[in-house]
Amino acid sequence: MSTKLFLLFLCAAVGTFCGYMILLSYKKNYSYLDGVCGMINALKQNLSYKKDSVPVVLGGLKVESSQLQKNIREYIGFTDGQSDGRVISRGFLPQSTYDGVNDLFEAIGGSDESSQNARLDALSLRFEKLRAEAERKYKSMGAVAVKLGFLIGLGIGILVL
């Protein structure tokens, strides 16, 4: 009996874990996009007064997402002349986000102040939308995934037994 209960528990735990992993992937995506939005805001704020160079602004940012930290390091490395071409690693990013991020890193610093502001405004709108979608997924579908994972695991456990 105890073995059966243990197997049931194990199936439920595995199902919950799988659901939790889905929740984490949503969270990672949301955290990344939240960081990108923060980065764009920081660039816009700096542009309106201090006008520091992009690597200085990005280097001073506190970013939660490790993928975004990596992308920023890659960009700063490129501006420092450590690499000849600008390469931004994709990591876990979906294609649409990755395309946006590439556009962002290509756009920043490549024009005068007014063009830069206009470009950042457009990119800000684009990433705000992506962030809102990612937040919705994280908050609603993430919780559902955990619950569903638990229930599926439990169901499989019962069926197996």
Place this chain on the structure above:
Amino acid sequence: METLYRLIPDKYSAVIAARLSLQRLSELRIINGAPVRVCYDGIYYFLCQSGLTKDKSCAFTAGDGSAEQIVMRACSHSLFTVTDTLKRGYISVAGGIRVGVCGAGVMQGGVLTAVKDFYSVNIRLPHEVKGCAGVLAQKLTCNGRIKNTLIISPPAAGKTTILRDLCRLLSDGGRCVLLCDEKYEIASVTGGVPSLDVGCCTDVISGVDKPKVFEMGIANMSPEIIMTDELFAADLPYVRRASTCGIAVIATAHARNIDELKAKQEYADMVSHGTFGSYVVLSGPPLRTVTVYEEVL
């Protein structure tokens, strides 16, 4: 000189680091598709794998996008930080390095709005020669006061170097000096700290036009001396105003000698009005003489 190495391709920096002395290197000129030239001890050579050469066939040839690459590195890939200076033909880089830039202008309604298609760059390195203005500092003092002084020389003869040292000596001597470092090449303030020694009593205003500095400085900083580089005709009324406020002005201007200076009408008027009490004429390399004229008629 990490800043210089960050700007230029690795193969140039490797040769410069291994075979040349940065103290003797004053310019690096890069033109898209042309041999790379350097000014070493005041003489132009081509840069090659073994160091310097007069034979352009064995010199490094810059790639087609070299100028743009250097411009982007000079502004840390942030063109918006240098738009204004780029329109005036240069970018100031940390450490007092000035990158002169040539390219195609973008005009709108007769106004230059941007520069594109970068064609060539001239990277000018600052030199700090402490003590080079020692004798000059004494000669410019009369009854405890500093005379209005104009330092003249052709380009690249050491005006900025001597002005910087003069600033350091007068400032360390306890005088309140206001330094107008429009192009960040005299004090080269980075992050609020000067990279080059301009003395302990020097207030530095960087990146601001001379007229504005004269206005701000006289009103707020009560300087005894205002020092500035590369005076142009438009700046002369401000110099006159400062000198009538009891402030000594030490500045530099481009001319080979006083006759050449007087050939420009605005300077001729200034000379005849006696705005400057002393004129210091520097000759370029290899002689590098310094001649002081007390009275010019």
